Amino acid sequence: MAKIVDTIVAPSTTITTQAIALIRISGDDAFSIINKLLKKEVPQTKGIYFRQIFDKDKLVDEVVINAFVNPSSFTGENTIEIACHGGILNTNRIIKLIISAGARMAQKGEFSQRAFLNGKIDLIQAEGINDLIHATNDLALKIGIDNMSGTNNKAIFSLKENLMDVISRIQVSIDYPDYDDVEGSSIEDLTKLLEKLNDQVTKLIVRSKLANKSVTGIKTAIIGQTNVGKSSILNALLDEDKAIVTDIPGTTRDIVEGQISLETVTLNLIDTAGIRETKDIVENLGIKKSKDLIKQADLVLFVVNSDRVDDHDNLEILNELNGKTYITIFNKSDLLKEDKNKLINEYKNVVFTSAINNDIDQLIEKIQEMYSNEEILKSDELVLINLSQIALIEQVKEKIDQSLNAIKSSMPIDIVNVDLYAAWDFLNELIGEQYDEEIIDNIFKKYCLGK
Template identity: 65%
Template sequence: MQINITDTIVAPATTIATQAIALIRISGDDALKIFNRISPKNVPHKKGIYVRKIYDQQNLVDEVVVNAYFAPESFTGENVVEIACHGGVLNTNRIIKLILNNGARMALKGEFSQRSFLNNKINLIQAEGINDLIHASNDLALKIGVDNMSGSHNKAILSLKNDVMDIISRIQVLIDYPEYDDIEGSSNQELIEALEKVNHKVTNLLIRSQMASKSIEGIKTAIVGKTNVGKSSLLNALINEDKAIVTDIHGTTRDVVEGQINLNGVTINLIDTAGIRETKDVVELIGIQKSKDYINQAEFVFFVVNAKQMDDLENVQIFKLLENKNHILIINKADELSDVEQKELLIKYPEAVFTSALNDDIGGLINKIKTKYDSDQLLQSNELILININQINLIEQIKTKLETALNNINNYLPVDIINVDLYDVWGLLGELTGEQMEDEILDNIFRKYCLGK
């Protein structure tokens, strides 16, 4: 949908629901004029907070608190009026309808942030940071959202752009003035060293971002094992709810049951699978095959066993499937084992953890997960981290172009060929901050945002 950025727009900045206070935001040249049409006492053209009554013709609608901002000193860079009215679906919608009837149009999703970007109040990394903050699912996502929204890491991208432009400029001088082959910093070796420094920065940014993205998006984790070893009980204990059916009947779980947990900065997407055993039940067989498929597809596996069945054929088969898989061996129903039995098992399986899922005794497993996926380093990092899939894709493209340039210069190809890739790197860095991007693409980016933001 093509939008007119000169329109004055309105949207609820809070969810429309039965609540004490709702916030309605108006942005655009006519924001103040439109509000003053529905209030007998005008808000002056002066930044401040005002108490006003809203009327629909002669009928009192509400008494509200108005926060007025004026271009360019506002989030969007435009005139903005924020109305704190009494909450409630009917009341909030009535006020929005009054504003629409007096000259505003309904904002599209993300249009306030888009206007802020278009008016140079924020760059695209900051805009994505706002969206990341709103949709944060764990502490790491929250931190990255706040950092990127604030613009605290803008210098990192500007520094990269400056480094790339410096190398481009050195090469361009060599192309335009080949007789000056002794320009400082422009020897083949010096150019290689400069490119390697940029590539090192990009590589570290990519590693940090990929690690963070995976921790936030969630690690696909399958809970597998024989029937009746406590897989469903373990899922319920981890997510702290009775999501999976728990019985002593073999084969109860015939399809996958999913759940999610957040541990510090790491999200674990759990899949409880059907118990693996010999059976002639056609439906159960389909579930068992799915369980084996999930072992192959999962990034992380919780292999749940009963200590007295460790050497059963099914467990031996599962051990074989897990040979090259990141997994944790979980010996469940530990309350049925003596201390001596547990010590003997640890000698044979030193990486195993003991749980009693029915008793919510899963502390050892939680600690084990944390050691395998420790996001503390990322949580404490003061460096730029990007978690949006499009941003990471751009960094990957930048790295590919840099490595091509390095390969070409190491093979003594003409410097004008090297500059072709470096100009592409420059352009991709511009896309990262939104400096070089088509309007249609920008529209699509901001449409994924919340209404009213």
């Protein structure tokens, strides 16, 4: 980790041709460094100042300076934000001048890292900032802003409180074995408390995994017979000619991938080789991949040739979809003459599309409906979306499970507490009250420069 005594500088906006660029300086020497470049100094007082920046006696730019005094700033340090004129040369020149006046170029995420190390934000808030910046759909945006603001973190504090309550009760019975009638400390009482705790953690895990999928991408396989329009649907969804489309059955032989973000869900789409009986070795390898993907996918878009609904291959695919989440797409609806409703039969979640005409509205609506994530969007419960956070909360659950097993199989009570102390440590790691420097460095490296 970079030494926190340094004063750091970085552009907080991309260096490009634009109206205004923002440069941020943070550290003990922020004021003395900027004042070296000004004829009229900025006082060490919170405020907004219009100033001219000079390189020796040469005017460089006219800027607006936003000054924050330690500890009342994002990083908790003296901070200067300079809104200068945008432009590659101008922004770079001002940054160079600040470096020659004594600042060091910041690393990615170093401002947020300092905010964390100076106790201004906890680790869930820090991750929230990054999630907000990188959000690709409304769900990620909501979770990012909720976690950044810290409003939902009370869930973790409540978990910690409940866990410490059990730990203390057990500790009292270990330290004072004669007082075995302390209220709420019987094995039944402790088991009940642990089960409640387990329930709290399990719900957090379920919500978080659901949100993680919807944010990082639902694995979505486009499956069906040859020539039904699978690749055309992929292209229509992506609004791009990504996969080759021809009227020759067996056009797609290997998978083609793409990603789309709808309002509340992101899909990782995989177009596959059409399933049919064939002697072609290469095509058969592709078909095997398609069948494997049915098993691996979170969602299958099953594309059906409307005039061959009842044929053997379709029914075989339908069989493989047993127990899976899938949408049946009757494509080529522009060619349909018969009553659409007659076709539906045993197919679930039916939509009609005409990929050739880019008419896929019903499909989009159905996906949105299935992944509206309404519960998460409307609730104010904590949701974690990063896998590393989810892994930590799963470790908390594992330890609580172990303690529950121990207490239920009448193991000595101090063994139960060993697991609970371990759960306590994982919870602290989650909010960053306990941390490994290398892990913290890695977390903040994912951030943007200047954030």
